[in-house]
Amino acid sequence: MMKENANLVIQKKSLAEELAEQLQNQIKDGKFAVGQKLPTEPELMRIFGVGRSTVREAVKILVNMGFLKVQQGAGTFVENLTASNEPMEQRLRRADIHDLDEVRKILEIAIAGRAAERRTEQDIEKIEGFLDERGRTAEAGQLEACIEADVNFHIALAKATHNEILYELYRSAAIYLRKGFEHIYVDTACFLASQPTHKQLVRHIIAQDAREALHTINIILQEP
Template sequence: MKSGPQTPLRKHSLADTLAQRLQRRIAAGKFRTGERLPTESELMRMFGVGRSTVREAVRMLSDRGFLNVRQGAGTFVAAPAAFDALVEQRLRRADIRELDEVRKILEAAIVERATARRTPHAARRRTWSGSNPCSPNGARPPKRATWNGALPPTSPSMQP
């Protein structure tokens, strides 16, 4: 009896892999902001790939805002502000339903991690007295959450 794969595998191209490696080197500070990347030929030798693979990887990173390609001058690492602007542009173009879905996924993961890491000591420290507005460590009890009309409420305390 034949059965298909339960989880589809994603095939990565050499250009994808090279782009990931270059991006990791940029993040690790091996290529600094404003620094010129090695030439295509040097990158080919460094990574053992062909010219088209290097060009495709550079194009991918340029499209993502990590690199600036200047004709005749070379390829340079973009400033972090360029990364922020790119994220801001993508968020402006995003569908609000997709953003809400991502937010719900992240919130669930955050709560799961916080719950797994919670110690009995931390649980005692975070309890609030009903008669005293301040807990023993000086923290105030949580206020009712504010409601943002652009997003649906995710908590009973979020009321329009």
């Protein structure tokens, strides 16, 4: 397994995150109104069958997201019916796969040109390595490995922009997209068919031809 694969681990939700999600849904569904006090810790422990530390961590998550407000000595109250300060990781985790894919396409257009302008020889080595792996696994019909190689290829392109914000935005979205792709694609046929255009994209990036790289990424994004 390649080193970059560590970036693609899909973490399971903790018990506190699951409880926070249940409470969040109840707030959104109107079970609790703005300004209403939540049940006490012991009551929440009894209702959901969890421990005190889980309840406290779940409340902390919802406070950070802007749903709840803790008033010392008075209790925990509903602050908002929608998230006002939800961490990006949690937002991506519950995002619709189609929304994530739309963001991916927008970012890939920005990435292609900048990667062509800024790539280093080390970047090219990683990009070509993942592209070769993408082709090999596509030919072998190894869907999961092919998706992983494809995602790693595009993450490597994002890294080649040497824009840390752009890279982190793409990497974060790609982590959650990868799991969705495993349900969308039934075989590697589309990856095999698009391998030539991906090779063409890499040639333009090696040549530092940003204009042609942009043209090619738009072709790739129109492929199935």
